[in-house]
Amino acid sequence: MSNTQKKNVPELRFPEFEGEWEEKQFADFTKINQGLQIAINERKTEYSPELYFYITNEFLRPNSQTKYFIENPPQSVIANKEDILMTRTGNTGKVVTNVFGAFHNNFFKIKFDKNLYDRLFLVEVLNSSKIQNKILSLAGSSTIPDLNHSDFYSISSSYPLLREQQKIGKFFSKLDRQIELEEQKLELLQQQKKGYMQKIFSQELRFKDENGEDYPDWKEKKLGDITEQSMYGIGASATRFDSKNIYIRITDIDEKSRKLNYQNLTTPDELNNKYKLKRNDILFARTGASTGKSYIHKEEKDIYNYYFAGFLIKFKINEQNSPLFIYQFTLTSKFNKWVKVMSVRSGQPGINSEEYAKLPLVLPNKLEQQKIAKFLDRFDRQIELEKQKIEILQQQKKGLLQSMFI
Numbered sequence: 469m470s471n472t473q474k475k476n477v478p479e480l481r482f483p484e485f486e487g488e489w490e491e492k493q494f495a496d497f498t499k500i501n502q503g504l505q506i507a508i509n510e511r512k513t514e515y516s517p518e519l520y521f522y523i524t525n526e527f528l529r530p531n532s533q534t535k536y537f538i539e540n541p542p543q544s545v546i547a548n549k550e551d552i553l554m555t556r557t558g559n560t561g562k563v564v565t566n567v568f569g570a571f572h573n574n575f576f577k578i579k580f581d582k583n584l585y586d587r588l589f590l591v592e593v594l595n596s597s598k599i600q601n602k603i604l605s606l607a608g609s610s611t612i613p614d615l616n617h618s619d620f621y622s623i624s625s626s627y628p629l630l631r632e633q634q635k636i637g638k639f640f641s642k643l644d645r646q647i648e649l650e651e652q653k654l655e656l657l658q659q660q661k662k663g664y665m666q667k668i669f670s671q672e673l674r675f676k677d678e679n680g681e682d683y684p685d686w687k688e689k690k691l692g693d694i695t696e697q698s699m700y701g702i703g704a705s706a707t708r709f710d711s712k713n714i715y716i717r718i719t720d721i722d723e724k725s726r727k728l729n730y731q732n733l734t735t736p737d738e739l740n741n742k743y744k745l746k747r748n749d750i751l752f753a754r755t756g757a758s759t760g761k762s763y764i765h766k767e768e769k770d771i772y773n774y775y776f777a778g779f780l781i782k783f784k785i786n787e788q789n790s791p792l793f794i795y796q797f798t799l800t801s802k803f804n805k806w807v808k809v810m811s812v813r814s815g816q817p818g819i820n821s822e823e824y825a826k827l828p829l830v831l832p833n834k835l836e837q838q839k840i841a842k843f844l845d846r847f848d849r850q851i852e853l854e855k856q857k858i859e860i861l862q863q864q865k866k867g868l869l870q871s872m873f874i
Contacts, residue, residue: 476626480871485632489874495621499579502556503571504538504545511536521569523547525555528562541570545577550587552578554594557614561603563594576620584630588637593625596869626874636872640865647861654854661847668840669800671830675839683836691794692825697784700754700821701776702743704736713739717777718753721763725852726799728767736775745774748791750783750798755818760807762798764791781821788834792841797829 476488503523512519519537526534546569547553553564553575564575565587571577580590593599602623607613627633667673677683692698706715715736720729736743745751745765753761756779767774776782785791797803806827811817831837 476874478872478874480868482632482635485628485635487629489626489628491624491626491874493622493624494578497580497585498621500576500617500620501544501579503573503575503577504541505573506536506538511538513537520546521567523553523564523567523569523571523575525558525572525574527564527567528555528559538570545570547571547577550582552580552587552590552594554578556616556620557607558612560607560613560615561594561600563591565591576615585627586630586633586637588641589627589633590637592637592640592869593627593873596625596873597866598873599623599625640868643861643865643868647858647865650854650858650861654851654858657847657851657854661844661851664847665796665800665844668844669797669802669830675836675843677835684833686830686832689829689831690825691783691827691829694786694789694794694829694831695783695825696786697782698821698825699742699782701751701778701780701782702736702738702740703778704738704775706734706777707737708735709733710735712771713773713775715775715777716745716751716763716780718756718758718761718779721751721753721761723758723761725855726761726763727852728763736777739773739775743775745776745782746784748785750785750791750795751776751780752783752798752819752824753779754781754820754824755779756816759811759817759819760798760804762795764795781824783824789831790834790837790841792845793831793837794829796841796844803827 476491478489506522511522513534513536515521515535515537519539520541522536522538524536526532526536547564547567549566549568551565553567553571555562555564555574556576557574578590578594603615603620604613606619606623607615628636664673671686675683704715706717713735714728715734716728717734720733721727722729745767747765747767749765751763751765753759763780765774785794807819810823811819832840
């Protein structure tokens with residue numbers, strides 16, 4: 469690829485191509501039609517050969533297991549794998565291709581001359597931030613955004629000749645496939661960890677000691693029995709980050725990874741060492757929708773001091789137990805079920821310090837706890853590395869899209 473300074477050409481381009489790209493509106497080369505509205509009670513949930521897969525918003529939801537099928541749709545609402553669909557209402561602008569079935573009324577099918585335009589190239593055009601921003605702007609900011617036909621047709625972008633489109637489309641298709649494979653690896657790791665956790669905490673799977681012998685039986689305890697200290701956080705206001713003192717609030721802990729988000733850091737307006745976190749301290753959210761969210765302080769960044777906010781409760785686990793094992797337990801479905809029961813309030817959900825102290829635990833001895841924690845933490849590290857790989861690939865794609873499109 470080479471850089472070029474010509475008018476209306478991308479910043480980055482495959483070297484065998486030259487000449488300006490041509491700006492066109494979708495009205496110049498596409499035709500769109502909406503899909504078919506079928507009531508839920510008329511949809512089938514079991515496949516049979518005479519039925520068509522029904523492409524709905526459900527299809528767009530990650531990991532959704534729900535599939536619908538319908539019979540005798542008109543030919544105009546059938547999409548082949550070489551077609552492009554796009555949502556027109558609700559989550560407007562979602563692009564779908566490489567799927568066969570009858571599509572819902574929430575979708576447009578975008579028809580174009582395949583002798584002049586490349587499907588994979590058009591998919592990247594539609595997914596580009598420039599076009600997505602335009603789509604969302606035209607769809608409006610009402611409760612249910614809706615993109616009408618004329619607004620879609622008014623959107624413009626620049627296009628090279630077919631052969632260059634094909635090369636760009638194929639290039640990004642390979643990159644998308646690479647991202648997809650890494651996402652599959654991530655999903656597999658997450659499912660493997662989940663499976664091991666179910667077996668470990670139900671004691672279906674037990675570790676052996678260094679001599680191959682069984683560890684002692686697990687014992688029933690409560691969180692308060694193994695806690696040296698529990699306390700509420702500081703009721704300070706968040707101020708501009710001073711580059712030294714980090715204020716950890718519920719919203720600063722990522723919902724999925726349970727790691728501290730280093731974007732938009734703040735500093736408490738009151739610094740009190742009583743509320744400074746130490747390694748292996750465990751925090752629990754005590755109120756609101758995030759009740760039960762847990763965090764273990766493993767930060768090795770000694771250049772910072774970490775203080776925790778008032779809607780969090782700190783538990784310091786005693787020396788006879790592994791804090792990382794206790795933290796891993798807080799990621800289980802068993803813990804989540806306990807939180808749902810305990811957090812029921814007349815107003816918003818909440819669990820106070822005394823209630824958290826009553827959390828029932830079944831604990832192996834410390835050596836087995838450490839072995840289990842180390843095993844599960846290894847999965848967490850692999851999962852984090854996989855997430856970083858995906859993030860790097862996505863950033864690379866974002867940069868290339870900005871450079872290779874106009």
